[in-house]
Amino acid sequence: MHDHAPRGIRAGGPRRLLALSLAITATVLVVQVIGAVLTGSLALLADAGHMFTDSSALVVALVAATVAARPADDRQTYGYQRAEVFGALINAIILVVLCAVIAVEAVRRLLDPVDTEVQGLPMMVVALIGLVANGVSLWLLSIAQRTSINARGAYLEVLGDLLGSVVVLVAAVVVWQTGWMPADAVASLAIAVLIVPRAVGLLREVVAVLGERAPSGTRVPDIREHLRDAKGVVDVHDVHVWQLTRGAPVFTAHIVVAQEVFDEGRAGTLLAELQSCLAEHFDVAHSTFQLEPAGHIEHDHHA
Known part of the structure; x- marks a missing residue:
C-alpha cells in the first residue's frame, strides 16, 4: 500500500522542502544565539552550534539537490543524482566533527565549572521555540527523506536538533x-551522544551507495528466481x-x-515483461537486460 501524495505545504519537491527547513533553522539559530548570550547557557550555545552546522548542511543539501536535478548528458550518462550522496x-x-566539539566543551565545563549563572526560565522559553520549529522542519522533510539520501541527511540533522531541544x-x-547549574553542561554532553548514532548510520549508508552494494532489503536471489x-527464460x-x-x-x-x-x-515482448x-x-525503475540464446558462450567472463 502506498502513502497518499502529500498536500499543502509538503506538496513540493525535496528542494522546496529543504529551502523551507533552511529558513526555519536559520531563524531559530539567531534566536538560540541571542538566548545563549542572555542566559549564559552552554546547552543553548551548543544547540545553536548544532543549528549553525545544520544550516550549513542544509545549504549543502540544497545545492546538491539542485545539481542532482540536472538531466543526463554524454559525460554524466546517469545524470547527477550521485551529487546527493556526496552532499550526504x-x-x-x-x-x-560537531559531536567532538560539543563533547569536549561539555567535559571542560564539568571539570572546570564557570562562575556564570544560567538563567533557567529564559533558557526554557528559547528551548521551547527551538522544539516547535524543529518539529515543523521534521514534518516538512518526513516525505522527501523517503526517496532522497540527501534529504535523509537533512532529516536526521533536524531530528538531532529536535532531540537536542528536548x-x-x-x-x-x-x-x-x-x-x-551542571545540568546545563550535562545537557550539552547528552546532545553530542544523541547525534553520534545518526551520524554513523548516515556514513554507513553513504559507504553502501558509493561501494555499489545492493540496496538494503533487496534480495538478489529472489529477483533472480x-x-x-x-x-521462455532458461537462466539468469x-x-x-x-x-x-x-x-x-x-x-x-x-x-x-x-x-x-x-x-x-x-x-x-519478453523484455517488456x-x-x-x-x-x-x-x-x-531502471533495468537493463541482455537477452542471449541458449548455448550462447560468453567471451568476456569476469570474476
Missing part, C-alpha cells in the same frame, strides 16, 4: 527549579544491483532465453 557525505562528516528544555527546567519464472546470470542514490536502484542482468523466443519474434516485473514487484 559532507553532512555526515559535519555531524561527527534535552535543553529538561536542563532548563532543572536549573530553573533546583538551581543545579522471479525472472527465471518468466515464460551476471546480475548486478546497485543504487545511484536513495530510492534510485539500478539493475542489469544477462537473460538466457529459449531459441523459440527469437524464432517467434517474442524477444521484445521483465522490465515491468522488476518495476512492479521490486520497485526497480
Whole structure:
C-alpha cells in the first residue's frame, strides 16, 4: 500500500522542502544565539552550534539537490543524482566533527565549572521555540527523506536538533527549579551522544551507495528466481544491483532465453515483461537486460 501524495505545504519537491527547513533553522539559530548570550547557557550555545552546522548542511543539501536535478548528458550518462550522496557525505562528516566539539566543551565545563549563572526560565522559553520549529522542519522533510539520501541527511540533522531541544528544555527546567547549574553542561554532553548514532548510520549508508552494494532489503536471489519464472527464460546470470542514490536502484542482468523466443519474434515482448516485473514487484525503475540464446558462450567472463 502506498502513502497518499502529500498536500499543502509538503506538496513540493525535496528542494522546496529543504529551502523551507533552511529558513526555519536559520531563524531559530539567531534566536538560540541571542538566548545563549542572555542566559549564559552552554546547552543553548551548543544547540545553536548544532543549528549553525545544520544550516550549513542544509545549504549543502540544497545545492546538491539542485545539481542532482540536472538531466543526463554524454559525460554524466546517469545524470547527477550521485551529487546527493556526496552532499550526504559532507553532512555526515559535519555531524561527527560537531559531536567532538560539543563533547569536549561539555567535559571542560564539568571539570572546570564557570562562575556564570544560567538563567533557567529564559533558557526554557528559547528551548521551547527551538522544539516547535524543529518539529515543523521534521514534518516538512518526513516525505522527501523517503526517496532522497540527501534529504535523509537533512532529516536526521533536524531530528538531532529536535532531540537536542528536548534535552535543553529538561536542563532548563532543572536549573530553573533546583538551581543545579551542571545540568546545563550535562545537557550539552547528552546532545553530542544523541547525534553520534545518526551520524554513523548516515556514513554507513553513504559507504553502501558509493561501494555499489545492493540496496538494503533487496534480495538478489529472489529477483533472480522471479525472472527465471518468466515464460521462455532458461537462466539468469551476471546480475548486478546497485543504487545511484536513495530510492534510485539500478539493475542489469544477462537473460538466457529459449531459441523459440527469437524464432517467434517474442524477444521484445519478453523484455517488456521483465522490465515491468522488476518495476512492479521490486520497485526497480531502471533495468537493463541482455537477452542471449541458449548455448550462447560468453567471451568476456569476469570474476
